[in-house]
Amino acid sequence: MAKPPNDLPRYRVLTGPDDEEFCRRVSEALDLGYVLHGSPSLSFDGARPIVAQAVVWPETPIVGHTLGFAVSSSVAGAKG
Template sequence: MSTPPDGLPIYRVLTGPDDAVFCHRVSEAIALGYELHEGPAVTFNGERVIVAQAVVWPAQS
């Protein structure tokens, strides 16, 4: 597939608390065919750890 399904963009940043829900969202993106773009960004908002992970659709050669 040369483009992401369901009209999704080729570049996405997934964000949220560092929990199982966030991990499932990243896992679902990978299962669709996205690839991780470098490592995650992590911060603490005073209450919980917040994570951001960029994913990209692989370029077709």
């Protein structure tokens, strides 16, 4: 899938109280195909912890453009 479903943006920052509901929202984004972007952030609003987690929609991979391919081709072409 080239674009996120339901007209969702490619980049999202999910925020909320540090509770089960927040964890479910992040899990649902991961289930849709988003990937975590960076570490979560934690703050305190005076009454409870507030967390934030960025998620991004992965870009379409370029065929043959992987680390394994690059390593294999450079090793195969090396003369020693």
